[in-house]
Amino acid sequence: MTPLRILLALGCSSLVAAPVTVFTNGKILTVDDAFSVTDALAVEGARIVAVGEAAKTLGRQGAGVEVVDLGGRTMLPGLMDSHSHPVGAATMEFDHAIPDIENIPQLLEYISSRAKSLPEGSLIGIDQIFITRLKEQRYPTLEELDRAAPVHPVQFRTGPDSMLNSAALRLAGIGRGFKVPAGQTGVVVFDEAGEPTGLMHAFSPKIEAKAIRRQPNPAETLQLVKRLFADYNSVGFTTIADRGAGQSGIEVYRKLKESGELSVRLRLSHTFGAGGQWRTTEAALDEIIKNPLSRPDPMLQIIGTKIWLDGGMLTGSALMAEPWGVSRIYGITDKEYRGVQRTPSEHLTKMIRKVSEAGLQFTAHSVGDGAVQLLLDAYEAVNQEVPVQASRPSITHSNFMTPASIAQAARLGVMVDMQPIWFYLDGATLLKQFGDERMSRFQPLRTLFDAGVVVGGGSDHMQKIGSLRSINPYNPWLAMWIAVGRHCRDLDRTLHPEGGISREEAIRLYTINNAKVLFLERETGSLEVGKRADFIIVDRDVLACPLDDLKTTQVRETWLDGKRIWTAGVEQ
Ligand SMILES: [Zn+2]
Incomplete structure (x- = not known):
């Protein structure tokens, strides 16, 4: 007492x-x-x-x-997002507001407007507009980009993949007969006549041009990140995981914590260079392990490390167990193409062993079932020598999983960080590409829950502030509604509804399960005696309201550590 x-x-x-x-x-x-x-x-x-x-x-x-x-009114634990990129997202529109782009004409209009406002020769970079979400479901063509920007180099980037216009190809030195330099990964696509089409998968071209974009100074960055965190609070979040934290971002968080202005708990997956020599990788990991922020702290803690094992599902470069199949949408012509492995296998087990021995969580961006299998096999190999379970090894995204890999994850205690919003936004396009049978393995939430795998829900928020206008939208109520009802935008039916979970389980995704994924279940994630008073009060009964009303749930109050930090209708 x-x-x-x-x-x-x-x-x-x-x-x-x-x-x-x-x-x-x-x-x-x-x-x-x-x-x-x-x-x-x-x-x-x-x-x-x-x-x-x-x-x-x-x-x-x-x-x-x-x-x-x-x-x-209904009260529930404060919500948690297991996957975000707050600093990049908050500062994205510092230079100029970016319109919502839903089709190719809107994209080209935006490129033209950038060409008018930028000096000749400077790079027009378009970031993270996913082709699967464009009405036309394709990349812009070289001709279209050239017409929109005849003299400025243009790089349309989507995940690890990009489409260049002629000026950018020229400035990157990519022409007939170009070969990806030794030591670099990726694929440059050529047409039948041997000319580059402008498309490249998981290849970073060096375009000799300057990108002109006003960058916020540290004080401005701090204000923007604070604003984003207040918006996170407004939809119910009290904990957020940054799944790609680097030094400059961590410095922002540290300052906010120091001044008592942090309104969400932060869990960080630190990035590091994983592709080079082992000595360099090992030194980078040593730095992370001995960072004082890697010690337990309820507000700000580095919980582990993150690497990228494959490309993207939205961009045609996820590493699949079976070939992608020839595709107009993704510009795939090779029928054996399975996607791209971005981190070579050779150091994978060594990295996992080092990180998990330090008690930190290893996670890898692994989208396709091929990458998921590769990662699970690496965890399995390390587990033969040192048990990995206590360090909560994780799979980031894990969008396609076979029943066998789900069983393997359950056996090893591997956790999963999944993005229901992708199911909604991209399901229809993926269905066209992969067909109904393969889509039964897309975000198999029901099987994961039944197998006892701890799966947490996240948004992969990386651009803009605003829970519905952002990319990816971070509204957790929309995500819960998707996880239950298995709805897809642009599809007049649900997709594999048998893979859906109950409302209670969907709430677990964003509360206690994320607490387990993020090493916080002793402190928060449920409303039990002794835990921290992180909770929200909402405007409806989320268990009993019609299912379609779940997605528009409004938060009235958000409490963190027993303090009300956000109230609806009050200027924060
Ligand atoms: Zn991410």
């Missing part, structure tokens, strides 16, 4: 220093193991001190206890 509780028990509440707040008359989803629903919860300082009857008893103590009537 805490001193306060003893005082209350003795009836000496007038001596109470730290106030207790008791929330009553609510529908409180605790998200404990049994998914218990209760009606009262008591908070003292940063912690939950009682739930249910015990909380109501506290509420009757009178002085020193504040009672809040929830008026029947």
Whole structure:
């Protein structure tokens, strides 16, 4: 019993220093193991001190206890996003606002407008517009790009893949007979006449041109990141994982923490150069391991490292177990093409061993079932010598999984960080490419839950502020609705609805499961005595409302560590 509780028990509440707040008359989803629903919860300082009857008893103590009537509203644990890139996303539109681009004409219009405002010869870079999400479901052609920008080099980047116009090809030295230099990965595509089409998969061309873009200074960056975090709070997030943290981003977070302005808990997967010599890789890993931020901390902690094992599903470069198949959408002409492996296998087990021996989480961007298998086999190999489970090895994205790899992940204790929003935005295009049978292995949430694999939900938010206008949209209610109902945009039916999960499980994706993925389940992720008081109050009964209403759930209040940090309708 805490001193306060003893005082209350003795009836000496007038001596109470730290106030207790008791929330009553609510529908409180605790998200404990049994998914218990209760009606009262008591908070003292940063912690939950009682739930249910015990909380109501506290509420009757009178002085020193504040009672809040929830008026029947639903309360649940603060939500967590297991995959974001906050600094890049927050600063994306610092130079200029980027319009929503849904089709090729809008894309070309944007490129033309950039060509008008940028000096001749400077690079027009278009980042992360996914062709699977364009109405035409294809890359812009070389001719289209040349027409939109006849003199400026243009690089249309989508994931690790890109499409160049003629000026950019020239400035990158890519012409007839070009070969990918030794030591570099990727594929440059040529037409039947042997001319480059402008398309390249997982290859980074060196375009000799300057990109002119105003960059925010450190103070401006800080303000933008703060604004993004407030927006995360507005949709219910109290914890976010940065799945690609580097030094400059970490510095921003450190400053926000120091000044007490961090309004979300941050878990970081540190990036490092994984492609070079082992000595260099090892030195980079040593730096991460001995970084003071790699020690447990409830607000800001490096939880592990991240590498990229394959390319993208949205861009035609994910490493699949079977060939992609010839494709107009993705510009694939080789019928044996399976995708791209971006980190060579040779150092993979050594990296995993080093990271997991240090107690840190290893994760790799692995989208295709080929990459997922490669990663699982590497975890398996390391596990023969040192058990990996305690370090919570993870698979990032894991979009295609065979039943065998799901069983293997369950056996090894490997966790999965998945993006339901991709199911919604890209399902229709992927169905066209892969057909119905292969799509049964796309985000197989039901099988993962049944097998006991801990799977967490994330957005892979990387551009813009705004939960629905961002890329990828980070609205967790939309994501939960997708995980339950298996809806796809541009498809007049659900896709493999048998792969869907219950609402309770969808809530677990964004609360306790993410807490487990992010080493936080002892502190938060459910509303249980002793845990931190991270919770939200929402405007509807998310368990009982019509399913379609789940996706428009509005958050009324967001609480972190027992403090209300966000309130609907109040300027933050
Ligand atoms: Zn990402």
